[in-house]
Amino acid sequence: MPVNSLCRIHRSTIINIHFIGWIEDWVNYSYLVYLKNISEPFVLSHRYALKLREVFG
Numbered sequence: 012m013p014v015n016s017l018c019r020i021h022r023s024t025i026i027n028i029h030f031i032g033w034i035e036d037w038v039n040y041s042y043l044v045y046l047k048n049i050s051e052p053f054v055l056s057h058r059y060a061l062k063l064r065e066v067f068g
Contacts, residue, residue, distance in 0.1 A: 018063055020044055020055040028066065 018028050032045045034055065042060055043052035055063065 018059075018066060020053060020059050020063065022056070024053050026053065028063075 016027050016029055017025050019025050026044065026046065030046045030048075032047045035043045035045070035052075037043045037054070040057035040060075042055040044055045045052050
């Protein structure tokens with residue numbers, strides 16, 4: 012797996028960006044990230060959301 016496909020979305024969470032299904036707004040400038048074929052969302056903190064935007068452009 013290429014290292015550049017991994018992205019930290021929270022202090023304790025790293026995901027593969029190729030498995031992101033969708034992202035929803037949540038509370039306090041944070042988001043919920045839903046991965047393909049996984050029903051429970053992951054929290055995307057505001058701090059890491061800025062970095063993820065750089066990845067997706």
